[in-house]
Amino acid sequence: MATLQKIISKAKDNSNFIYRGCAFEKYDLVPTLARKLKTDISFAQYNIYSDVVKKAAERGYSEVGMNGLADGLSQHYGLSTSYLDWSYSVYVALYFAFSSYIKQFVDENILDQHIDLCKMHCLRDDFNKHKYCIYRLNKTLYDELKNQYPKLPLIVSDTDHKNERMESQQGLLSSIDSTKVNDNAKIQNSQIKILADWLQSNNPDDFLKQSGDKYSWNNETLLEKITFKLSQRDRNDLQKYLKENGAISTKLFPDFEGVKKNIEFSKDYNILRDWEIAYQEAPLNSNFTAPEDLSKMVNGNQNVINSRLNTDNLGEGEFFPFQ
Incomplete structure (x- = not known):
């Protein structure tokens, strides 16, 4: 690998x-x-x-x-x-490779789906362990x-x-x-x-x-x-590498399609962050997250997610945060 x-x-x-x-x-x-x-x-x-x-x-x-x-x-x-x-x-x-997977993952696993805490953890595991190829x-x-x-x-x-x-x-x-x-x-x-x-x-x-x-x-x-595979660190690094080398939607599609793709990919990535899926599992010796904060995370409270979890960083490349 x-x-x-x-x-x-x-x-x-x-x-x-x-x-x-x-x-x-x-x-x-x-x-x-x-x-x-x-x-x-x-x-x-x-x-x-x-x-x-x-x-x-x-x-x-x-x-x-x-x-x-x-x-x-x-x-x-x-x-x-x-x-x-x-x-x-x-x-x-x-x-x-990366942007195509994001779109398909959200379309198939998030949209119009009921997601509880158990499913959220399973989806996070799938997203972190996914295998791409080049x-x-x-x-x-x-x-x-x-x-x-x-x-x-x-x-x-x-x-x-x-x-x-x-x-x-x-x-x-x-x-x-x-x-x-x-x-x-x-x-x-x-x-x-x-x-x-x-x-x-x-x-x-x-x-x-x-x-x-x-x-x-x-x-x-x-x-x-x-x-x-792309660990969380790799996903963050990849955003920087792609931006530095002009491999972002608005460059690769030099028309409004590039703008559209950039917005759609950012939207999908924010969904993955809101659902605590674009996230790297914390080390075993880290502090446990309080039950009340877990509930807020499941409900998409981005402030709690950002403060408690090691979520993917946006805004340095292709994707931007929805606040």
């Missing part, structure tokens, strides 16, 4: 990698469109769906005067596509692999600088060229599995070596999945 500091340190030490952050460790490298379709749909049918979306999007973007390539615009403006987002910035990847792909090594095998099914497209969101997020896209996949490939297979299977079938003496969540080629790491 990696730490936040180790992930950032690795990124600083090696600039060859691009990154993709995920809210859950179970998330694989499978595009949204593929996840929504039936498992038995062929790549030929998959292409039909993708082409329909692309042509409709191209017409729409032209009508409203948006700049940029349709594939990247669709991916960055919320359409389900056959692409995956990556970024040259590890901080952008961390932003998406993928890192060696772009330099991928380019060498692609140069050696031009028919490689994995395509990594560089930043479309006309796309404002993609530019702000230092974004790239990965996709699968379905005309080059093996016959047994499925649309819901991980992109790295499709790549590894193709290389094994077409060049068995030059395959990707897998060790756990790491794939290597020519004795170098090509792709690695890193699982990590």
